[in-house]
Amino acid sequence: MLELNIQNETSRLRAVILGTAESNGPTPKVEDCYDPKSIEHVLAGDYPKEADMIIEMEAVAKVFEKYDVTVFRPKVIKDCNQIFSRDIAFVIEDKIIRANILPNREEEVEAIRHIWNKIDRKNRIILPEACHVEGGDVMPWNDYIFIGTYTGEDYPELITARTNIDAVIAIQELFPDKIVKSFELRKSNTNAKENALHLDCCFQPIGQGKAIIHKNGFLVESEYQWLVDFFGKENIFEITKDEMYQMNSNIFSISEEVIISEKNFTRLNNWLREQGFTVEEVPYAEIGKQEGLLRCTTMPLIRD
Template sequence: MYTKTQEVDSPIKPRVQDETGRLKAVVLGTAVSVGSAPSMDEVYDPSSRAHLLAGTYPKEEDMVVEMEGFQSLLQSYDVQVYRPTVLENCNQIFARDIGFVVEDTFFRSNILPLREKEFEAIENLVAHIPEKQFQVCPEEVHVEGGDVMPWGDYLFIGAYTQKDYPQQITARTNQAAIDFLTEYFPQKEVKAFELIKSATVANQNALHLDCCFQPVGKNKAIICPDGFMQQEDVEWIRSFFGAENIFEVTADEMAGMHCNVFSISPEVVVSEKHFTRLNTWLREQGLTVEEIQYAEISKQGGLLRCSTLPLIRQY
């Protein structure tokens, strides 16, 4: 079942135009050799912090089982699933952060220095991407894949541009990233959203855009209004998708990662099985909801979208 990046033997031509196109190839992170629980000084998200304090921090063996279940589901839909090379005692669950694809270009992210070695684990994979389709973000461009969402003619970006950006450990995407992507994709309407940040309170922190907002289907979205700093951004999303096409989650549901589902196609969404209210709404919209156990993963401040890095979607 476990597919290592070394086994790639043909070129990978990335293509992602939106969040819900039919998934054909994806990198799924790994919880193997995730390492021991961090100390309070080492933790860099409020959810992990809360579970450390409560004594409920997830165990490696439980997270491995959850991720293997996700892989099996993806493969049942004929998706090529790649896994990172396992690095000893390294948390490699959240593959979304280390890179992202927009249109036909794979971007290598500039992420937290503590996490830079995670990219080494997929270098054998990205080596199969044609050079003209691979882009390294400039050093001053801080960006993680969880903050980048292509949606047709639009490119949605979650960011934090306040003066205290350097001091905010949960701020991962800056103004330079907005400027860079705006220039790189002049044909797209780049829409940036300012997100709330907290290193200590989970329901007052949107670590990435996909923690408080997620398009699904062809014209619908999940949103937590409390994840945005500016009310006008919330109103813009309501206007863009239409209030009747939006499911709104609470701040506590945001902390539980209810926005962080993952689309296999415009008709199929993977969701955590305990998201009863959300999953009911998704089905009412005519979507097929594949429910899986992923609650242990959520304790580290990420979920289904966070642990995936789509390479190819079919249109």
């Protein structure tokens, strides 16, 4: 049995699901893309190739090996994009919550069934159908759970809006002792620079009480300000619109001190090192073309 334990984003990682780029399928048609950045690269003719993405994900697997982290992988489904394991489920405390994701991604959930079945039945949660949620929008942070959402009337038209208010309420009911704090995110089906696909595309807490944030990802300035006040301005690294587009907030913490980051994030990586972090740099730019990066491709199961 797997004894799950996730209280926050930064405690020492012991077990994780890392997605897979194997048998990723052909380049999708524009109408089959789930986000504006993928569309951009399909149209530009430089959508990422399976071989390149496999190399990138193996680099992350090697970092996990170096830090003695147990790594689970999804079963490979032929011609299916299974890179973003954070989309399909997430763990809070000792519970795994299955994400009600876009209906045409059901297969991805089946591919982690062998891991799901290792978890005590009472800790496997499937939310009611009306609750839409993806793991990129959900961040346990000790006494808090931060959740990215979108409550605009055009929610049904926005394929980029992945987590609704019903899910926020359901998670609050599941964890009555936590303070659930939701944030309205800026959404666009057509402009990747104006689209915060998930909360982790514009914000992420990191070790030592610090955080990375992009102001324009938030629709409500006071909600952005709440986070700045919560972490303290001096502890925050503000990223630009272009850095958000490149996914600078979507790095991944192995511990309070160790962070996996994309090797081209020069400004961020220098700042992290100045703050005393160990930065494990990996190539991840090809995966980034699908509007997801390191946090999106990893789903932590156990942290100390």
